[in-house]
Amino acid sequence: MMNFCSNCGSEVSLSIIPGDTHKRFFCSTCETVHYQNPKIVVGCIAKQGTKILLCKRAIEPRIGKWGIPAGYMENGETVEAGAVRETFEESNGVVADLSLHCIYNLPHVNQVYIYFKATLVSWDFEPNTETSEAQLFEPDEIPWDDLAFTSNRFALEKYLSDEKSDNNNVFMGTFDSDTRTY
Numbered sequence: 001m002m003n004f005c006s007n008c009g010s011e012v013s014l015s016i017i018p019g020d021t022h023k024r025f026f027c028s029t030c031e032t033v034h035y036q037n038p039k040i041v042v043g044c045i046a047k048q049g050t051k052i053l054l055c056k057r058a059i060e061p062r063i064g065k066w067g068i069p070a071g072y073m074e075n076g077e078t079v080e081a082g083a084v085r086e087t088f089e090e091s092n093g094v095v096a097d098l099s100l101h102c103i104y105n106l107p108h109v110n111q112v113y114i115y116f117k118a119t120l121v122s123w124d125f126e127p128n129t130e131t132s133e134a135q136l137f138e139p140d141e142i143p144w145d146d147l148a149f150t151s152n153r154f155a156l157e158k159y160l161s162d163e164k165s166d167n168n169n170v171f172m173g174t175f176d177s178d179t180r181t182y
Contacts, residue, residue: 012034046120
C-alpha cells in the first residue's frame with residue numbers, strides 16, 4: 001500500500017489511469033504514475049561432477065529448509081550476474097558456464113524465478129546471515145521433503161529429467177496458489 005508520492009510527497013490515489021487497464025497509484029500533484037512490478041529472483045543449479053549444491057536457509061521464510069542458492073536481483077545487474085552473485089553470497093561458490101534452465105512464475109506473491117545451470121568451479125563454504133549450511137548432494141540424496149520452495153522442486157525435477165535425457169531444454173512453470181501445484 002502506498003500513501004504518499006515518492007517524487008513530491010503528496011498523497012496518492014489508487015485508480016485506473018486513462019488509457020491503462022490496471023489500478024495504479026497516481027499522484028495528481030506531479031502526475032507521477034507509480035508502477036508496481038514483480039520481483040525477479042535469480043539463482044544457479046551449481047553442479048560439481050554429478051553433485052548439486054544446495055544451501056540451508058538461516059532466515060525466514062522457510063528457515064532450516066534446503067534450497068538452490070538464489071535471491072533478488074539488484075538494480076544495474078544482469079540476470080546472469082545476479083545469479084553468480086547470489087550463488088557466491090549464499091555459498092561462497094564460484095560458478096561458470098551458465099545456461100538458462102527455467103523460469104518459474106509465482107503470480108500470487110508477484111515473483112518470477114530465473115534459474116541457470118552452472119558449473120561450480122570452486123567452493124569453500126562459510127556460513128553467512130542467510131545460509132547456515134551448504135552441501136553437495138548426489139541426485140538420489142536431494143532432501144526432497146526439506147526443500148524450501150516449490151520453485152526449487154520444479155527446477156531440480158526438470159534439471160534431473162533433462163540430464164537423464166541428455167537434453168538442454170528451457171522450462172517454464174507456474175505455481176497455482178489455489179491448488180498448490182505447478
